[in-house]
Amino acid sequence: MSDPDEVAVVGAGLAGCLLACFLARRGLPVALYERRPDPRTGTAERGRSINLALSERGLDALRRVGLDRQVMAEALPMRGRVIHPVKGEPDFQPYSHDGARAINSISRGALNNALLDAAAALPGVRIAFGHRLTELDPKTGEMTFDTEGGPVRACAAVVIGADGAGSAVRAQLLAHGGLTESLDVLDYGYKELTIPPLDGEFALAPDALHIWPRGTSMMIALPNPDRSFTCTLFWPTSGTGSFASLGDPAAIEGHFAAHYPDLGPLAPTLVEDYRRNPVGTLGTVRCRPWQVNGTAGLIGDAAHAIVPFYGQGANCAFEDVVELDRCLAETGGDWTAALPLLEARRADNTEAIARMALANFVEMRDKVASPMFQLGKKAEHLLERALPGRYVSRYELVSFSTVPYAEVARRVRRQHRMLGAGALALAVSAAAFVLLRRNR
Ligand code: FAD
Known part of the structure; x- marks a missing residue:
C-alpha cells in the first residue's frame, strides 16, 4: 500500500525519524521505510555504537520538536576529558573555561526509540519496518523493497534517503547517473568493550569522556545510565598494534596489560568482548549533488558521513533536518527548490566538519597527552x-x-x-x- 503523494523517507534511524516528525508537522503524508524490525520490540544491532555524545546542535533540533527534555532526562553530562596515561594518574581537562559546559552521553537506542515514538504518534506518518530498499527510479519515485514476504513495490512523490553511510538510495542515484561519490575509508576501525558497574557504582568518573591516547591508536569510554561505560577502541585495521594482529586470549590480555593497565581490573569480560564484538569501519563519504530532479535526495550520513572523532555526525544530521525544514518553509513547500537550496547551504558546512573530525583524531589519540x-x-x-x-x-x-x-x-x-x-x-x-x- 502506498500513496503517490507521500514523501518516502528511507531509513528510520536518527535523521529519518526526526525528518518524519518535521514533515508531518508541515501536514505532509510520510512513509518511513526501515530495513530492520521495530527496535522498540527487539534488541540493538551489535556493532553499532551504543552511546553517543549529543551537543548543542542536536539539542537545538530536538527542542524544536519538543523532545529535548525527554532525551536529556537520561543523559549523562560530560564536562571534560579524563586522560589516562600508561603510567601515572588520570588528568581531567575541562571542555570550557569555566568547566560548566558539557556534552551529553546518551543511549543511541533510547534516542532512536524516542524519535520513532514521536514520529509514529503524528498524524500522516506510517512506518514500514522490515523493508530494505533495493531499487529506486529517481524519475518516477518507484521503489522496491526486500521484505520477509518477498519484494514489495511502492511509489512516492519525493524520496529522501536517510539510510546512513552505506546508503542504498545514494547507490541507486549513482546507478542512474544522478551523482558522483567518493568514499575515504580510514585504515582504522572501531570495536566496543564494556566496563560494568563496580559495586553498583560507576567504575570511573561519570561526568567525563575518558581517553586513553596511545599515539597511533586510542580508546575512549562514555558513561551509560546503567552505570556501565562503553569503551571504543580506535585501532589500525592492519599492521603492528592492529585488530588483525591480536587474536588469542593471552595476546589480548598481554596487550591490554601493557598499554591500558588500568582497564584490566575494571573490565572482567575484556577478552570475551574483544573476541566477540565486530570491527566497524570508519570513513568519510562525499557526494555531489545530494539530490536528483528535486524529487530524490539525501540527508545525514547518506549524504556526508564523517569520522566520529568530534562526536558530531548525528548532531550534524539533525542540523540538516532543521535546515531542510527551513528550506521547505522558504520555498513554499516546493521540493524542486528546497532540495538544491539545502545542499547549497549545507555542503560547505558538512565538508568543514568532515575535515575538523579527521583533525580531531590526531588530537585525541596523540596530542591530548602532551x-x-x-x-x-x-x-x-x-x-x-x-x-x-x-x-x-x-x-x-x-x-x-x-x-x-x-x-x-x-x-x-x-x-x-x-x-x-x-x-x-x-x-x-x-x-x-x-x-x-x-x-x-
Ligand atoms: P543512521 O543512524 O546510520 O541511520 C540509517 C538508518 O537507515 C538505519 O536505521 C538503517 O537500518 C536504515 N537503513 C539502511 N539501509 C537501508 C535500506 N536499504 N532500506 C531501508 N532502511 C535502511 N555522532 C554524534 O553526533 N556523536 C557521537 O558521539 C557519535 N559517535 C559515534 C561513534 C561511532 C563509533 C560511530 C560509527 C558514529 C558516531 N556518530 C556520532 C555518528 C552518528 O552515529 C551518525 O552520524 C548518525 O547515526 C547518522 O544518522 P543517520 O540517520 O544519517 O544514519
Whole structure:
C-alpha cells in the first residue's frame, strides 16, 4: 500500500525519524521505510555504537520538536576529558573555561526509540519496518523493497534517503547517473568493550569522556545510565598494534596489560568482548549533488558521513533536518527548490566538519597527552576569559553553539592569525625595547 503523494523517507534511524516528525508537522503524508524490525520490540544491532555524545546542535533540533527534555532526562553530562596515561594518574581537562559546559552521553537506542515514538504518534506518518530498499527510479519515485514476504513495490512523490553511510538510495542515484561519490575509508576501525558497574557504582568518573591516547591508536569510554561505560577502541585495521594482529586470549590480555593497565581490573569480560564484538569501519563519504530532479535526495550520513572523532555526525544530521525544514518553509513547500537550496547551504558546512573530525583524531589519540597541548588548552581558556565573546575555542564553537561549521573554521583561522599577529607585535616591542636600552 502506498500513496503517490507521500514523501518516502528511507531509513528510520536518527535523521529519518526526526525528518518524519518535521514533515508531518508541515501536514505532509510520510512513509518511513526501515530495513530492520521495530527496535522498540527487539534488541540493538551489535556493532553499532551504543552511546553517543549529543551537543548543542542536536539539542537545538530536538527542542524544536519538543523532545529535548525527554532525551536529556537520561543523559549523562560530560564536562571534560579524563586522560589516562600508561603510567601515572588520570588528568581531567575541562571542555570550557569555566568547566560548566558539557556534552551529553546518551543511549543511541533510547534516542532512536524516542524519535520513532514521536514520529509514529503524528498524524500522516506510517512506518514500514522490515523493508530494505533495493531499487529506486529517481524519475518516477518507484521503489522496491526486500521484505520477509518477498519484494514489495511502492511509489512516492519525493524520496529522501536517510539510510546512513552505506546508503542504498545514494547507490541507486549513482546507478542512474544522478551523482558522483567518493568514499575515504580510514585504515582504522572501531570495536566496543564494556566496563560494568563496580559495586553498583560507576567504575570511573561519570561526568567525563575518558581517553586513553596511545599515539597511533586510542580508546575512549562514555558513561551509560546503567552505570556501565562503553569503551571504543580506535585501532589500525592492519599492521603492528592492529585488530588483525591480536587474536588469542593471552595476546589480548598481554596487550591490554601493557598499554591500558588500568582497564584490566575494571573490565572482567575484556577478552570475551574483544573476541566477540565486530570491527566497524570508519570513513568519510562525499557526494555531489545530494539530490536528483528535486524529487530524490539525501540527508545525514547518506549524504556526508564523517569520522566520529568530534562526536558530531548525528548532531550534524539533525542540523540538516532543521535546515531542510527551513528550506521547505522558504520555498513554499516546493521540493524542486528546497532540495538544491539545502545542499547549497549545507555542503560547505558538512565538508568543514568532515575535515575538523579527521583533525580531531590526531588530537585525541596523540596530542591530548602532551604537556605542550595541555598548556595550550590552559592558555586558550585564559584567553576565553580575558576576551569573552572575542576569542572562542574551536571546541566551544563546534560543540556548544550552532554557528555554521564553515564559519567556525573561518573564525578559528582568524583568531589564530590575530594571536600570531599579537605574538609578533609583542616580540617586536620586546626587541625594540632591548635595542633602545643598549643604545642609551
Ligand atoms: P543512521 O543512524 O546510520 O541511520 C540509517 C538508518 O537507515 C538505519 O536505521 C538503517 O537500518 C536504515 N537503513 C539502511 N539501509 C537501508 C535500506 N536499504 N532500506 C531501508 N532502511 C535502511 N555522532 C554524534 O553526533 N556523536 C557521537 O558521539 C557519535 N559517535 C559515534 C561513534 C561511532 C563509533 C560511530 C560509527 C558514529 C558516531 N556518530 C556520532 C555518528 C552518528 O552515529 C551518525 O552520524 C548518525 O547515526 C547518522 O544518522 P543517520 O540517520 O544519517 O544514519
